[in-house]
Amino acid sequence: MDSNTVPLLDVRDLTVEFATRRGTVRAVKRVNLSIARGETLGVVGESGSGKSVTSYAVMRILERTGRIAEGSIAFSGVPLRELPEREMRDLRGREISMIFQNPRAALNPIRPVGQQIADVLRRHGQATRANARAKAIAALEQVRIARAAERHDAYPFELSGGMCQRVVIALALACRPRLLIADEPTTGLDVTTQKAVMDLVTELTRERGMSTLLITHDLGLASAYCDRVAVMQQGEVVENADAIAIFRAPTHAYTRRLMRATPRPGAGLRDLLPEGAAPAPLPAPDPRAGEPLLEVEGLVKEYPRTGLGGWLARLAGRAPEAPFRAVDGISFRVNRGESVGLVGESGCGKSTTSMMLMRLLDPTAGRIRFAGQEIGAMPTRGFAASPLRPRIQMVFQDPTDSLNPRLTASRAIADPILRMGRERGAALQARVEELADLVGLPRILLHRFPHQLSGGQKARIGIARAIALNPDLVILDEPTAALDVSVQAVVLNLLQDLKLRLGMSYLFVSHDLHVVRLLCDRVIVMRQGKVVEEGSSQQVLENPRADYTRELIAAIPHPPV
Amino acid sequence: MLRTVLSRLGTALPSLAGVVVITFLLTRVLPGDPALYFAGPVASPEAIAAIRAQLGLDQPLWTQFAGYVAALFRGDLGTSLTTGRPVVEDIAARLPASAELTLLGLFIAVGIAVPLGILAALRQGSWIDHLCRLVTTAGVSLPVFFTGLLAVYVFYYLLGWSPAPLGRLDSFLSEPPARTGFLLIDSLLAGDTEVFRAALGQILLPALTLGIFALAPLARMTRAAMLAALSAEFIRTARANGLGGRTIVFAYAFRNAMLPVLTTLGMVFSFLLGANVLVEKVFAWPGIGSYAVEALIASDFAPVQGFVLTMAILYILLNLAIDLLYGLIDPRMRKVA
Incomplete structure (x- = not known):
């Protein structure tokens, strides 16, 4: 056979099983994939679809409990499944390498990053003790790390998330492999960093004629960077086609559902739901709508610079360095019945702002007026006892981490009522059931613990808990960031229904403009503690005035519409 | 580095002052009248x-305390009534x-526990893992006086391999010139292999007894820390890059696992400083622990105060050493310090 027609990677009928306490679980079922030389294949699916397990099986780095039960894996004609571990180890990193989600955790925290690259180079005989340093620096330079010689001796905790991912890429590409497997390489990174990282990967792999397997849950990312896409659902490949074709005319029902659920330009909130899901009837608008509920004026939060430097300066009687301004004089307003989005990348001060509004942090300066009363000056501790406290609630980013693992769903929902509400006994039980119905959580799940529930169900508990006291304002801190797109679509719609039904206002904190646009009437874009742009959702997304907003919008990949 | 050491020592001063006050008061409220x-x-x-x-016990308490502190600053810990010699x-x-x-x-404990813990973590569920579990369970459940007496019974009485458990050195041999105070080192420095062998014979059983006791927490912690490190994501990265077993186990996993092991080591060391009283009693070891116990029984205040103060200083130095080692292993700690 001609070497050009042999695919670089050919996976046939791959089945992976895990031994669990409840018997054998098939995580991957008879999967067929192939990647040609120089091609980029996207594997798309939601959590639990088996996409990462497939790639671990190819690399043969499954956990101890997992094993390849059936099928064959051929890498440029070499059968990998039967290869002795010693030879497989030579192949990893030199012929096939991998980059991972959460780059900071993927690097050894106590070894200088350059040395980690040198370890790989020396392992594969591509560097000697004498030239390892120079070669590692060269590898860092190739991933566009400025001052590479200096960064060579840095530890992962001294680098930003995007920089760490560059190091992981340098690690993976150091030995010039022929296949790169990228497992959710940009999840958790800011959109502009995501774009920079993905552009870098594409450029480097194209330059070297490498093939790439891109594993992602993000259809937009797959459509922007892949030649072909395989869609996985519950361990099976349900559709495998050319990237443009799959997004223009998806044939499988699951692909269509995924496509629909992905936020994209031109699609409204209701468009995300599966076809046939009836939108909730709209209740009469709240007569008080439009009155100001929350007014923020010149809000500032400063943090003193910590460390020995500041201490010594004080000791010597010199003025210490200027404190760090996390939030730098922002002003905005949220009206009754209105949803306002607070958008920005990590470190822009959006979370600090929401903490100050919740009165979990004391502002350095500025005013927060809620329902006509000044709350910014109230001490943080006193606010818990304030009658205004039940009227501001919050939904947190991680539905799992924000629930006490030892409380049942019903106890978690009852928590704010027990602290600040009046219902007790049967009335409390009835209220919890009413809330569960409101958020669409089946009543039979109420006695379960968080680990017995899915991500979407946990998100519903978090929402039920937040609305238990009939708040006027709910602060939503990236409430869907940890959820799959189809669950995200349902949760966003639920939030919208609840808002209309209960007449609440939302402050939606997020990094994703497309998600914010779906739910919010107005959007505030923050950068480095300052507001760079404010306006109606439509205006900000369609006619952004600030360069930074334009950059943010351009960085979000979305499937072709 | 020097600045870190000095600042750490500075923060230890209040604790030392507290130790001085508390030991003074405690010995005064203990039952028993030395006079x-x-x-x-x-x-x-x-x-x-x-x-x-004559002992100054008729003075008011604060006068006694002032006298005690003034003497401390001169490096005088008082005189033992039982031995009649200055406590210092x-x-x-005896220290x-x-x-x-x-x-x-x-050393014995670390030498056995760390390799055992690493192997048990690497071969989870194998015979070595079970052996590790057995040894650690035995180590925590057997009290030192029991293992000590058992060792004496087996190795001295039954087998006769070990010399009589009567102190550091056979009374017929003369001690080497004291340089470090450690017989094993002094005898080697003096080139006296006969004394070295005799001293080793004497110390082996009590040291083993202590070692078995100290081994259990160390082996357990090593195993747990290695398991945690081996399942970390950066180990997966290292494997995906083809790094070999030895590099992964030592350069990647074990160096990360060393932090909790070091913490445990510090705690075990401070336990041992206090807990070897029993072993010293069983083996008639002329150590500082048995000295303090005898003084306490005799209501002899000065040696007890001196003992507690010495232990406090040792403990502070030990913690300092461990903090500095932390900084050596983990760059993130250096930043914090």
Whole structure:
């Protein structure tokens, strides 16, 4: 056979099983994939679809409990499944390498990053003790790390998330492999960093004629960077086609559902739901709508610079360095019945702002007026006892981490009522059931613990808990960031229904403009503690005035519409 | 580096002051009257009063305390009533014996526990993992006086492999010139292999007894820390890059696992400093622990205060050493310090 027609990677009928306490679980079922030389294949699916397990099986780095039960894996004609571990180890990193989600955790925290690259180079005989340093620096330079010689001796905790991912890429590409497997390489990174990282990967792999397997849950990312896409659902490949074709005319029902659920330009909130899901009837608008509920004026939060430097300066009687301004004089307003989005990348001060509004942090300066009363000056501790406290609630980013693992769903929902509400006994039980119905959580799940529930169900508990006291304002801190797109679509719609039904206002904190646009009437874009742009959702997304907003919008990949 | 050391020592000063006050007060509220004890059962009340005045026990408490602190600043810990010698001299003579025993016990414990813990983590569920579990369970459940007596019974009485458990050195041999106070090192420095072998024979059983006791927490912690490190994401990265077993186990996993092991080591060391009293008693070891216990029974205040103060200083130095080692292993700690 001609070497050009042999695919670089050919996976046939791959089945992976895990031994669990409840018997054998098939995580991957008879999967067929192939990647040609120089091609980029996207594997798309939601959590639990088996996409990462497939790639671990190819690399043969499954956990101890997992094993390849059936099928064959051929890498440029070499059968990998039967290869002795010693030879497989030579192949990893030199012929096939991998980059991972959460780059900071993927690097050894106590070894200088350059040395980690040198370890790989020396392992594969591509560097000697004498030239390892120079070669590692060269590898860092190739991933566009400025001052590479200096960064060579840095530890992962001294680098930003995007920089760490560059190091992981340098690690993976150091030995010039022929296949790169990228497992959710940009999840958790800011959109502009995501774009920079993905552009870098594409450029480097194209330059070297490498093939790439891109594993992602993000259809937009797959459509922007892949030649072909395989869609996985519950361990099976349900559709495998050319990237443009799959997004223009998806044939499988699951692909269509995924496509629909992905936020994209031109699609409204209701468009995300599966076809046939009836939108909730709209209740009469709240007569008080439009009155100001929350007014923020010149809000500032400063943090003193910590460390020995500041201490010594004080000791010597010199003025210490200027404190760090996390939030730098922002002003905005949220009206009754209105949803306002607070958008920005990590470190822009959006979370600090929401903490100050919740009165979990004391502002350095500025005013927060809620329902006509000044709350910014109230001490943080006193606010818990304030009658205004039940009227501001919050939904947190991680539905799992924000629930006490030892409380049942019903106890978690009852928590704010027990602290600040009046219902007790049967009335409390009835209220919890009413809330569960409101958020669409089946009543039979109420006695379960968080680990017995899915991500979407946990998100519903978090929402039920937040609305238990009939708040006027709910602060939503990236409430869907940890959820799959189809669950995200349902949760966003639920939030919208609840808002209309209960007449609440939302402050939606997020990094994703497309998600914010779906739910919010107005959007505030923050950068480095300052507001760079404010306006109606439509205006900000369609006619952004600030360069930074334009950059943010351009960085979000979305499937072709 | 020097600045870190000095600032750490500076923060230890309040604790030291606290130790001085508390030991002074504690020894005063303990039951038993030293004057009565030393006057003997047939002494007349006048004789007892004379002894009390001589010891300064008739003074108000704060005068006694002021005198005590003033003496401390001169490096004077008082005089032991039982031995009749300055406490500083007694402690200086006995501390090396305890330190040698504790350090050797700790070396034995680390030498067995760390490899055992690593192997148990690498081969989870294998025979070595079960052996590790057995040894650690035995180590925590057997009290040191029991293992000590058992060792003496088996190795001295039954087998006769070990010399009589009577102190550091056979009384027929003469001690080498003291340089470090550690017989094993001094004898080697003097080139006296006969004394070295005899001292080793004497110290081996008590050190093993201490070692078995100290081994359990160390092996458990090593195993747990290695398991945690081996399942970390950066190990997966290292495997995906083809790094070999040895690099992964030592350069990647074990260096990360060392932090909790080091913490445990510090705790075990401080336990041993106090816990070797029992071992010293069983093996008639002329150490600082048995010295303190005898003084306490005799209501002899000065040696007890001196002992507690010495232990506090040792403990502070030990913690300092461990903090500095942390910084060496983990760059993130250096930043914090």
